[in-house]
Amino acid sequence: MKKIISLAMALSLLFAAGCSGSSTSSAAPASSAAPASSADSVSEAASAASATGSDISMWRIGTASMTGNFYTLGSAFAQMINEKVEGCESAAQATGGSADNCFLLNDKEIEIGLIQSATAQEAVTGTGAFSETGKIESMRGVGVIYLMPFHCIINDKSGVEKIADLQGKKIGVGPMGGGVEVNANILLSEFGVTDFTPIYGTMGEALEGVKNGEVDAVIYATSTGSANVSDALNSGNCTLIGMSKEEAAAICAKRPEFGPDTIPANSYQDQAEDVYTFAGSALILTREDISEDAVYNLCKAFYENNEFLMSQNAIFKDSTLENAVVGMCVPLHSGAEKYFKEKGVL
Numbered sequence: 001m002k003k004i005i006s007l008a009m010a011l012s013l014l015f016a017a018g019c020s021g022s023s024t025s026s027a028a029p030a031s032s033a034a035p036a037s038s039a040d041s042v043s044e045a046a047s048a049a050s051a052t053g054s055d056i057s058m059w060r061i062g063t064a065s066m067t068g069n070f071y072t073l074g075s076a077f078a079q080m081i082n083e084k085v086e087g088c089e090s091a092a093q094a095t096g097g098s099a100d101n102c103f104l105l106n107d108k109e110i111e112i113g114l115i116q117s118a119t120a121q122e123a124v125t126g127t128g129a130f131s132e133t134g135k136i137e138s139m140r141g142v143g144v145i146y147l148m149p150f151h152c153i154i155n156d157k158s159g160v161e162k163i164a165d166l167q168g169k170k171i172g173v174g175p176m177g178g179g180v181e182v183n184a185n186i187l188l189s190e191f192g193v194t195d196f197t198p199i200y201g202t203m204g205e206a207l208e209g210v211k212n213g214e215v216d217a218v219i220y221a222t223s224t225g226s227a228n229v230s231d232a233l234n235s236g237n238c239t240l241i242g243m244s245k246e247e248a249a250a251i252c253a254k255r256p257e258f259g260p261d262t263i264p265a266n267s268y269q270d271q272a273e274d275v276y277t278f279a280g281s282a283l284i285l286t287r288e289d290i291s292e293d294a295v296y297n298l299c300k301a302f303y304e305n306n307e308f309l310m311s312q313n314a315i316f317k318d319s320t321l322e323n324a325v326v327g328m329c330v331p332l333h334s335g336a337e338k339y340f341k342e343k344g345v346l
Contacts (some may be wrong), residue, residue: 047191056294059090062101062110065175066094067204069222070114070282073145076312077112077284077302079134084308085301098179099129100279105287106136113139116148116179117257117280118186124330126162128181134240140333142284142299144326146318148221149261149279150187151229152241153207158216159189163191163243169216173198173205182204183280190251191243203228211235221280224267233268239266240274252278258330281327288333295335303339321345 008110059081065072074092081090093110101113102123115123122128126135127217154160158169166188174180180203183193188196197213199206209215211232222229232238240263261279284302286295302309302319309316322346325332332340340346 004189011275030153056111056290057088059088059112059298060110061090062095062104062113063092064095064097064101064114065179065204067202068097068174069226069228070097073282073313073315074112074114076271076309076316077114079299079312080301080305080309083282084305085297086288087330096175096178099123099177100118100175101285102130102136103133104138105285106138108287110288111286111290112142113144113285115139115283115285116183117283117329118221118255119182120285121255121257121281122182123331128185128216130179138288139285139330140288140295140336141325141330142286142333142336143294143302145282145284146223146315147259147261147279147283147323147326149224149263150277151220151222151226151263152182152187152217152277153210153220153229153232153238154217154241155210155213155215156237156239160216160241162241163187164193166191166193166196166217168195170197170199170214172209172215172218173200174203174206174220176200180220182336183221184301186255187219190247207232211237212238223318224263230268233270240271240275248276248278257281257327258324279327281323283328283330284342286331286333290333290335292338293332294337295333296338297335299333299336299339303343 061074061078062115064070071092078090078092081088098115098119101115102119104110105113119292123136123139130136152163160169161168171184173184180196199209203220206218207228208217210218218227227281233240235307252258252260258278258280261277263275263277265274305320306316306319309319321343337346
């Protein structure tokens with residue numbers, strides 16, 4: 001699957017041969033297109049750079065749309081690599097989200113993908129969104145950024161009081177085939193909701209839609225206290241709904257990529273009670289063909305520069321060794337496994 005890569009990314013890669021450290025990160029939106037011939041040359045250059053294994057010079061990070069958490073997290077991750085990993089550079093790339101990142105990793109068009117655990121589980125088993133394309137077996141785990149409790153945000157005029165009421169409703173599901181859509185389909189199927197109208201777009205558009213009533217609900221697995229969710233709930237037009245503890249436990253018992261979770265009372269405006277739900281993980285995945293040394297150094301830098309990452313985005317507070325393999329449904333890369341064994345995680 002060939003993806004259009006921005007001219008900014010092209011220049012970044014072409015001048016990265018020496019891989020001198022950089023103090024600023026660069027982000028290449030997928031919508032900023034380079035000519036096809038330039039994209040092909042960039043892909044070849046990146047493949048050549050990564051082929052040297054431990055001498056890899058460019059970590060391209062697949063994120064999601066520019067209005068989602070993954071893009072801002074990927075940009076911070078890239079900046080950390082640029083400043084803290086000697087001899088390497090990095091750039092965050094806007095993509096179609098988790099599912100897209102699985103394909104991009106498999107096609108060797110990125111070196112790192114930020115991918116929701118539910119999507120990764122479907123990719124490695126060849127189910128759900130990957131039932132037609134088949135299993136993706138080339139991905140390997142590096143770690144976990146944060147846990148993502150499922151938020152079900154409904155418009156107050158939708159007539160929805162519980163998740164089962166979403167039957168026949170319009171639901172904002174983010175980009176087509178992205179992790180948000182995968183998660184929405186999983187949650188809805190668990191509550192018998194099989195007839196609904198998916199509304200595609202960026203997460204910014206989905207949340208704007210639920211605020212103004214263009215969609216009835218948005219299902220969004222993201223960090224508790226998310227600014228995007230807060231904005232929707234602060235509009236006075238929306239409410240956060242959940243499920244019972246028993247329902248969450250039953251779902252997690254058959255889905256190892258999830259765990260029961262609670263969105264504590266007062267996490268959002270006018271949220272007087274705890275909201276029970278379940279959570280997936282935001283995984284850092286890479287490719288099996290990248291050398292053990294390269295991934296070991298990447299994993300070590302990620303977990304040992306937590307203060308730097310938190311200074312860029314508070315969500316990184318959950319990027320701890322205690323969470324490093326929670327929901328990791330993809331085999332660990334040998335480099336990450338080596339680091340985690342040294343640290344007593346495994």
